[in-house]
Amino acid sequence: MAVIITDTCISCDACLDECPTESIVDNDENPTGEDIYYVNRETCSECIADHDTPACAEACPTEGCIVWGDAPKTEGAAAGEPCIED
Numbered sequence: 277m278a279v280i281i282t283d284t285c286i287s288c289d290a291c292l293d294e295c296p297t298e299s300i301v302d303n304d305e306n307p308t309g310e311d312i313y314y315v316n317r318e319t320c321s322e323c324i325a326d327h328d329t330p331a332c333a334e335a336c337p338t339e340g341c342i343v344w345g346d347a348p349k350t351e352g353a354a355a356g357e358p359c360i361e362d
Contacts, residue, residue, distance in 0.1 A: 278320035285312040291332035
């Protein structure tokens with residue numbers, strides 16, 4: 277499982293420096309072509325064992341922009357990918 281950034285992302289850069297695995301890329305490097313930030317699912321650890329919640333979500337000023345957890349959701353998903361809400 278990985279953190280997902282939804283289309284409510286305001287591209288503020290708050291999450292970029294907080295990611296300990298450097299799994300977040302800005303909209304210029306988003307492999308989906310979407311104009312929002314992107315989390316690489318292969319390298320995202322959700323900050324398990326490091327924090328109570330993902331560090332990027334703690335840094336994000338936009339409510340609901342960064343989501344994670346077990347329940348799939350589609351509302352607000354970027355590029356048709358399922359969102360995960362906590």
